[in-house]
Amino acid sequence: MELSSLQSINNEQKIVDMNPSAKIFKEGFSAASENQSPSFKDTLRDGIREVGSLLEDSEEKTIETITGRNENIHEAMIATEKAETAVKFMTQIRNKALEAYNDILRMQF
Amino acid sequence: MSDLFDALDVSASALSAERIRMNVTSSNLANAQTTRTDDGGPYQRKDAIFEAVPFRKELALALSNEPSLHEVKVAQIINDTSAPKMVYQPNHPDANPDGYVAFPNINTMEEMVNLITASRTYEANVTAINAAKNMMNKALEIGRK
Numbered sequence: 044m045e046l047s048s049l050q051s052i053n054n055e056q057k058i059v060d061m062n063p064s065a066k067i068f069k070e071g072f073s074a075a076s077e078n079q080s081p082s083f084k085d086t087l088r089d090g091i092r093e094v095g096s097l098l099e100d101s102e103e104k105t106i107e108t109i110t111g112r113n114e115n116i117h118e119a120m121i122a123t124e125k126a127e128t129a130v131k132f133m134t135q136i137r138n139k140a141l142e143a144y145n146d147i148l149r150m151q152f
Numbered sequence: 153m154s155d156l157f158d159a160l161d162v163s164a165s166a167l168s169a170e171r172i173r174m175n176v177t178s179s180n181l182a183n184a185q186t187t188r189t190d191d192g193g194p195y196q197r198k199d200a201i202f203e204a205v206p207f208r209k210e211l212a213l214a215l216s217n218e219p220s221l222h223e224v225k226v227a228q229i230i231n232d233t234s235a236p237k238m239v240y241q242p243n244h245p246d247a248n249p250d251g252y253v254a255f256p257n258i259n260t261m262e263e264m265v266n267l268i269t270a271s272r273t274y275e276a277n278v279t280a281i282n283a284a285k286n287m288m289n290k291a292l293e294i295g296r297k
Protein backbone atom coordinates (compact mmCIF):
# COMPACT_ATOMS: atom_id res chain seq x y z
CA MET A 44 0.00 0.00 0.00
CA GLU A 45 1.57 3.28 -1.07
CA LEU A 46 1.34 6.21 1.25
CA SER A 47 0.88 9.53 -0.44
CA SER A 48 3.23 12.25 0.77
CA LEU A 49 0.37 14.02 2.52
CA GLN A 50 -0.57 10.89 4.41
CA SER A 51 3.07 10.29 5.49
CA ILE A 52 3.31 13.82 6.90
CA ASN A 53 0.08 13.24 8.78
CA ASN A 54 1.40 9.98 10.18
CA GLU A 55 4.63 11.59 11.26
CA GLN A 56 2.77 14.31 13.17
CA LYS A 57 0.67 11.64 14.91
CA ILE A 58 3.81 9.74 15.95
CA VAL A 59 5.50 12.88 17.28
CA ASP A 60 2.39 13.86 19.26
CA MET A 61 1.99 10.42 20.76
CA ASN A 62 5.64 9.89 21.70
CA PRO A 63 7.35 12.65 23.72
CA SER A 64 10.83 11.28 23.14
CA ALA A 65 10.30 11.53 19.41
CA LYS A 66 9.45 15.20 19.93
CA ILE A 67 12.72 15.79 21.77
CA PHE A 68 14.61 13.99 19.03
CA LYS A 69 13.02 16.15 16.37
CA GLU A 70 13.76 19.37 18.24
CA GLY A 71 17.34 18.33 18.88
CA PHE A 72 17.84 17.43 15.26
CA SER A 73 16.58 20.78 14.04
CA ALA A 74 18.57 22.65 16.69
CA ALA A 75 21.78 20.89 15.69
CA SER A 76 21.24 21.69 12.07
CA GLU A 77 20.68 25.35 13.00
CA ASN A 78 23.89 25.34 15.13
CA GLN A 79 22.18 26.39 18.34
CA SER A 80 23.94 23.98 20.66
CA PRO A 81 27.51 22.60 20.46
CA SER A 82 27.53 19.19 18.88
CA PHE A 83 29.59 16.27 20.06
CA LYS A 84 31.96 16.92 17.19
CA ASP A 85 32.71 20.44 18.50
CA THR A 86 33.28 19.20 22.04
CA LEU A 87 35.62 16.52 20.77
CA ARG A 88 37.54 18.99 18.64
CA ASP A 89 37.96 21.41 21.57
CA GLY A 90 39.21 18.57 23.72
CA ILE A 91 41.77 17.50 21.17
CA ARG A 92 42.93 21.09 20.78
CA GLU A 93 43.48 21.33 24.53
CA VAL A 94 45.52 18.12 24.52
CA GLY A 95 47.60 19.63 21.71
CA SER A 96 48.21 22.79 23.73
CA LEU A 97 49.31 20.72 26.74
CA LEU A 98 51.79 18.86 24.55
CA GLU A 99 53.16 22.13 23.16
CA ASP A 100 53.45 23.49 26.69
CA SER A 101 55.47 20.49 27.85
CA GLU A 102 57.80 20.78 24.88
CA GLU A 103 58.32 24.50 25.54
CA LYS A 104 59.08 23.92 29.23
CA THR A 105 61.54 21.13 28.38
CA ILE A 106 63.42 23.34 25.93
CA GLU A 107 63.52 26.14 28.50
CA THR A 108 65.03 23.81 31.07
CA ILE A 109 67.61 22.40 28.64
CA THR A 110 68.77 25.81 27.45
CA GLY A 111 69.02 26.98 31.05
CA ARG A 112 66.42 29.75 30.85
CA ASN A 113 64.37 28.10 33.59
CA GLU A 114 66.14 26.49 36.52
CA ASN A 115 63.10 24.56 37.73
CA ILE A 116 63.43 21.04 36.37
CA HIS A 117 60.21 20.01 38.08
CA GLU A 118 58.12 22.35 35.92
CA ALA A 119 59.21 20.50 32.78
CA MET A 120 58.56 17.13 34.45
CA ILE A 121 55.10 18.12 35.64
CA ALA A 122 54.18 19.55 32.23
CA THR A 123 55.23 16.23 30.66
CA GLU A 124 53.10 14.28 33.14
CA LYS A 125 50.10 16.50 32.42
CA ALA A 126 50.49 15.94 28.68
CA GLU A 127 50.84 12.18 29.18
CA THR A 128 47.70 11.98 31.30
CA ALA A 129 45.78 14.08 28.77
CA VAL A 130 46.82 11.80 25.90
CA LYS A 131 45.83 8.68 27.86
CA PHE A 132 42.48 10.26 28.62
CA MET A 133 41.97 11.10 24.95
CA THR A 134 42.83 7.51 23.98
CA GLN A 135 40.25 6.16 26.41
CA ILE A 136 37.58 8.50 25.03
CA ARG A 137 38.46 7.36 21.51
CA ASN A 138 38.14 3.72 22.57
CA LYS A 139 34.73 4.32 24.08
CA ALA A 140 33.52 6.24 21.04
CA LEU A 141 34.70 3.47 18.71
CA GLU A 142 33.06 0.85 20.90
CA ALA A 143 29.76 2.74 20.81
CA TYR A 144 30.06 3.12 17.05
CA ASN A 145 30.68 -0.61 16.60
CA ASP A 146 27.77 -1.44 18.88
CA ILE A 147 25.48 0.66 16.74
CA LEU A 148 26.81 -0.97 13.55
CA ARG A 149 26.15 -4.38 15.03
CA MET A 150 22.50 -3.56 15.66
CA GLN A 151 20.23 -5.68 13.50
CA PHE A 152 16.70 -4.92 12.58
CA MET B 153 40.42 20.02 32.31
CA SER B 154 42.53 22.48 34.28
CA ASP B 155 40.78 21.53 37.53
CA LEU B 156 42.24 18.04 37.29
CA PHE B 157 45.76 19.35 37.50
CA ASP B 158 45.34 21.82 40.36
CA ALA B 159 47.07 19.51 42.85
CA LEU B 160 50.04 19.23 40.51
CA ASP B 161 50.36 23.01 40.19
CA VAL B 162 50.16 23.57 43.94
CA SER B 163 52.86 20.98 44.57
CA ALA B 164 54.99 22.52 41.83
CA SER B 165 54.93 25.83 43.68
CA ALA B 166 56.17 24.05 46.81
CA LEU B 167 59.03 22.49 44.86
CA SER B 168 60.11 25.90 43.57
CA ALA B 169 59.96 27.41 47.07
CA GLU B 170 61.99 24.60 48.64
CA ARG B 171 64.59 24.87 45.90
CA ILE B 172 65.00 28.57 46.71
CA ARG B 173 65.33 27.77 50.42
CA MET B 174 67.98 25.19 49.56
CA ASN B 175 69.89 27.83 47.58
CA VAL B 176 69.74 30.28 50.49
CA THR B 177 70.95 27.63 52.94
CA SER B 178 73.82 26.72 50.62
CA SER B 179 74.78 30.38 50.44
CA ASN B 180 74.77 30.59 54.24
CA LEU B 181 76.88 27.46 54.64
CA ALA B 182 79.38 28.55 52.02
CA ASN B 183 79.84 31.96 53.63
CA ALA B 184 79.98 30.87 57.26
CA GLN B 185 83.51 32.27 57.60
CA THR B 186 83.26 35.28 55.29
CA THR B 187 84.45 38.46 56.97
CA ARG B 188 84.18 40.94 54.11
CA THR B 189 81.44 41.67 51.60
CA ASP B 190 80.70 44.39 49.03
CA ASP B 191 78.85 46.42 51.67
CA GLY B 192 81.73 46.08 54.13
CA GLY B 193 81.32 44.02 57.26
CA PRO B 194 80.77 40.29 57.53
CA TYR B 195 78.35 38.18 55.51
CA GLN B 196 74.81 38.46 56.87
CA ARG B 197 72.84 35.28 57.25
CA LYS B 198 69.90 35.15 54.83
CA ASP B 199 66.48 33.65 55.37
CA ALA B 200 63.70 32.84 52.89
CA ILE B 201 60.20 33.83 54.03
CA PHE B 202 57.33 31.78 52.61
CA GLU B 203 53.79 33.01 52.21
CA ALA B 204 50.58 31.24 51.18
CA VAL B 205 48.90 32.67 48.11
CA PRO B 206 45.34 31.65 47.17
CA PHE B 207 45.39 29.51 44.07
CA ARG B 208 43.53 31.01 41.11
CA LYS B 209 41.88 33.60 43.31
CA GLU B 210 40.10 35.44 40.48
CA LEU B 211 38.47 32.31 39.16
CA ALA B 212 37.32 31.20 42.61
CA LEU B 213 35.89 34.61 43.43
CA ALA B 214 34.09 34.69 40.10
CA LEU B 215 32.51 31.36 41.00
CA SER B 216 31.65 32.99 44.38
CA ASN B 217 33.34 30.53 46.67
CA GLU B 218 36.39 30.90 48.88
CA PRO B 219 39.61 29.69 47.26
CA SER B 220 40.51 26.66 49.35
CA LEU B 221 43.76 25.82 47.60
CA HIS B 222 46.83 27.83 48.52
CA GLU B 223 50.16 27.73 46.83
CA VAL B 224 53.40 28.80 48.45
CA LYS B 225 55.55 31.68 47.24
CA VAL B 226 58.79 33.09 48.55
CA ALA B 227 57.71 36.51 49.89
CA GLN B 228 61.22 37.84 50.36
CA ILE B 229 64.74 36.86 51.32
CA ILE B 230 65.65 38.88 54.40
CA ASN B 231 68.94 39.45 56.14
CA ASP B 232 69.30 38.19 59.67
CA THR B 233 70.02 41.30 61.74
CA SER B 234 71.40 39.58 64.83
CA ALA B 235 74.83 40.68 66.04
CA PRO B 236 77.87 39.06 64.40
CA LYS B 237 80.25 36.79 66.32
CA MET B 238 83.28 38.71 67.54
CA VAL B 239 86.51 36.72 67.66
CA TYR B 240 89.78 38.12 69.01
CA GLN B 241 92.29 37.94 66.13
CA PRO B 242 94.40 41.13 66.18
CA ASN B 243 96.55 40.04 63.19
CA HIS B 244 93.57 39.52 60.90
CA PRO B 245 93.40 42.12 58.07
CA ASP B 246 89.71 42.72 58.86
CA ALA B 247 90.23 43.25 62.59
CA ASN B 248 88.68 46.38 64.10
CA PRO B 249 90.80 48.74 66.25
CA ASP B 250 90.15 46.57 69.36
CA GLY B 251 91.54 43.49 67.59
CA TYR B 252 88.21 41.75 67.16
CA VAL B 253 87.07 40.30 63.83
CA ALA B 254 83.34 40.12 63.09
CA PHE B 255 82.35 36.67 61.81
CA PRO B 256 78.89 35.85 60.45
CA ASN B 257 76.50 34.60 63.08
CA ILE B 258 75.83 31.32 61.27
CA ASN B 259 75.23 28.14 63.24
CA THR B 260 76.31 25.27 60.99
CA MET B 261 74.08 22.75 62.76
CA GLU B 262 71.06 24.96 62.24
CA GLU B 263 71.84 25.32 58.54
CA MET B 264 72.24 21.54 58.22
CA VAL B 265 68.80 21.06 59.78
CA ASN B 266 67.37 23.59 57.31
CA LEU B 267 69.03 21.65 54.51
CA ILE B 268 67.49 18.37 55.65
CA THR B 269 64.07 20.01 56.10
CA ALA B 270 64.15 21.48 52.60
CA SER B 271 65.22 18.15 51.14
CA ARG B 272 62.55 16.09 52.92
CA THR B 273 59.83 18.61 52.09
CA TYR B 274 60.90 18.44 48.44
CA GLU B 275 60.63 14.64 48.50
CA ALA B 276 57.25 14.80 50.23
CA ASN B 277 55.87 17.08 47.53
CA VAL B 278 57.23 14.86 44.78
CA THR B 279 55.41 11.95 46.46
CA ALA B 280 52.23 14.03 46.49
CA ILE B 281 52.59 14.72 42.77
CA ASN B 282 53.09 11.03 42.02
CA ALA B 283 50.08 10.09 44.13
CA ALA B 284 47.87 12.60 42.31
CA LYS B 285 49.06 11.29 38.94
CA ASN B 286 48.42 7.68 39.96
CA MET B 287 44.90 8.58 41.06
CA MET B 288 44.19 10.11 37.67
CA ASN B 289 45.57 7.09 35.87
CA LYS B 290 43.47 4.76 38.00
CA ALA B 291 40.36 6.76 37.13
CA LEU B 292 41.11 6.10 33.45
CA GLU B 293 40.79 2.39 34.18
CA ILE B 294 37.11 2.68 34.97
CA GLY B 295 35.18 0.48 32.59
CA ARG B 296 38.22 -1.42 31.39
CA LYS B 297 37.31 -5.02 30.72
